[in-house]
Amino acid sequence: MAGYINSDHLRLFILSLSILITLSAFFYLLGRRHSAIKTPHPPSSSLFRNLTGFLLNRLRHRCHDWPPDTLTTNPSLTLQATGFLGFSHRIRTADPANLDHILLTNFPNYIKNTCYTTAMQELLGTGVLSSNSNLWSSHRRIATHELISKSFITFVSHTIQSQILKSLIPHLLKAGNNAVDLHQVLKRFTFDNMCNIVFGFNPCLLTSNSVGSKYHSFVQAFDTAVELISNRFMSPLPVVWRLKRYFNIGNERKFKQAIETVNRFVMDIIESKELQFNGHSCITNDDLLSRYIVSSSGLGFEGEERRNYLRDVIINFIFAGKDLTSTALTWFFWILDGHPHCKHKIRKEIAMLMNQSDHIDHQPNLTFDELKSLHYLHAALSESMRLFPPIPMISRFTLDDDMLPDGTYVERGWFVDCSVYAMGRMKRIWGSDCDEFRPERWLDGNGVYKSFDPFKYPVFSGGYRMCLGKEMAYLQMKSVVVAVMHRFEIEVVGGGGSPEKMVDPPVSMSTVLSMKNGLRVRLKKRQQDDIDAPRVKDKGVMIAFFGVFLVWLSFYKHKQYKLIGVTN
């Protein structure tokens, strides 16, 4: 009996294997035909090369280096890759002209990747980040209107500054000589900050011991959901997580629980906010939820439907703003530790600003315009994100056959990946010093910040779906850097991102380019003398000049008198 079952299994196995090989050969040949006939530039990598390349790099935690490595050795800046069994085709490009085409010129043909939207569905619903076509354009129109209003920018600026003074600085001061994980601190700070901006209240995750509170459960559930979504993306075969979701097992079970916690928390907040507004249409709160409650009253849906809409809006904003600025800042502080001359220049710029304005009380509470004047800092932050873009890849799905500007043929149903990480590290785009951290490349001859084309620097994406929070992100990052660098000397435990260390950076594998094992730093409070040093130094130089001038003048006069004396 046992032998009979075994031979049956064997037959089934052989049959499956032959189907697999036949399908594989069929799709491989199909892929070759396409590349030979219609795709002059990018060579199509075989199934074997793709899968092994992916797995090897995954094992070595070098997933993000894989695209630049392969693209650098390619004659064009575009590659074609065939997915498992040839079922999917991918174009991976780092060509600015292609990005312009995909994100702007032929925008309607390249929608948000269906794999992305499906993997994100439970968390993001149908919000701005995961929707397409009409739904997206309606979200985008409303969001743009809300985010660019002057009252909102003032509210955001005030919220950031007050949270820095009330929670970030006291928290860092408390650390004393102990090493702290700056990434965790910044993560909690930006989460508090986003909740404040989006909901209008501060969960105080940074300062209070909130373990066990509903806020803490919410944050944990949110983080778990995001992490498990990353795992979905990293899975070489999407069918694996889909099956787990279907059977509600393993990580997918955890994911479901996390989503339930997030939804319960957000819905409670929406309901209590709605109660506040009931019968009080004159309430003028500046947070985003309040603004959306007011603006959505004319959209024609009520009750549960409206609450679901608000839930999607809120979650999308928190998701978009929660981790990216803290991640960008973590890399920035790491690099700065290995580039003392840049650190010095930033300090000098901050000190000059403090000197010019009335911030001599050392409680910098800078305005939006004052922060804008920090050109070198802006350049250094942009440069750091060029090398470590918080979102390393922008993916799209092709609706119709098309030809990219570099001659690459893209067929309907193919995926197109724009490798932001690769683009920041390509000699052909940034020149031979592309691996160096050099903020000066962002400054013109007068030291004024000059931006680059978004398709050459797609860190905030470009075209119609460009990031809506770019200004807010710079505001947040600059405010934090000024407050922290003005008060503390930061020393990275084990050394920061020196040019040597930047060759093999501690990148962790996830959809956001975060730092492996966080960033442990020691903070030393700066002495008043250190803070005043640049000012004193500048004054010292002026006094010295004046002194030399006086000596020269008296010497010159003395000589003249002598001459006069001689001629007389």
Ligand code: HEM
């Ligand atoms: C350093 C910080 C940030 C970076 C690097 C960044 C980057 C990006 C990128 C690359 C995209 C395009 C994603 C895609 O199309 O696949 C995007 C979209 C978006 N970002 Fe940001 N972002 C940052 C901070 C923020 C903040 C603070 C907010 C505020 C809420 C925000 C709101 C959004 C929104 C709403 C979108 C969707 C735009 C659309 O699809 O129309 N971002 N961001």
